[in-house]
């Protein structure tokens with residue numbers, strides 16, 4: 001019975017964000033529905049920060065879940081990344097600029113009004129959030145160990161008590177991969193975030 005309810009719930013959530021499949025990106029169904037699910041918990045007037053948005057697939061799921069919140073996406077929109085991803089990014093970036101594709105996708109899917117892009121690397125925006133706390137932080141930018149560590153150490157403390165931190169690409173069998181290393185060596189031992197769950201490669205913690 002529980003399995004049936006979980007299955008129906010997942011299908012229901014998926015039907016609400018079905019359009020996410022029209023944006024090229026790297027989210028599985030389980031990851032997309034859980035991003036949407038946790039964004040729905042963000043209160044009206046709240047703030048979601050995502051680091052690494054590419055063409056807006058994850059942005060759509062977040063903005064669709066929290067229409068009364070603001071979603072801020074940081075990305076250089078130049079297909080930058082850690083060395084292992086560069087070839088794939090270059091192959092998939094397309095003809096139009098990534099920023100144009102991101103904006104066109106979010107406009108076409110009707111969520112552009114609560115989304116704002118900050119164009120640049122996350123390091124350029126660490127002071128941007130000095131007076132602002134976050135309800136949800138989604139980290140999916142530079143997946144090198146240094147890059148993921150930078151984003152965690154410079155942005156995670158802005159997450160409110162009760163707010164969420166979500167990493168994409170937690171890969172338990174790749175211990176030195178940036179997101180995995182940061183979660184295993186900084187997030188979990190740090191004790192500031194309680195693990196809520198892992199959904200495919202999405203790792204979700206709640207600030208305690």
Ligand SMILES: C[S@@+](CC[C@H](N)C(=O)[O-])C[C@H]1O[C@@H](n2cnc3c(N)ncnc32)[C@H](O)[C@@H]1O
Pocket residue numbers: 024025026027051052053054055056057058059074075076077078079080081082120121122123140141142143147
């Ligand atoms: C895997 S893609 C993100 C995928 C996206 N979240 C989705 O759902 O389709 C990683 C993105 O992070 C961006 N990126 C790389 N280094 C970054 C940095 N230091 N700060 C912000 N974004 C970065 C890349 O340009 C790329 O767009």
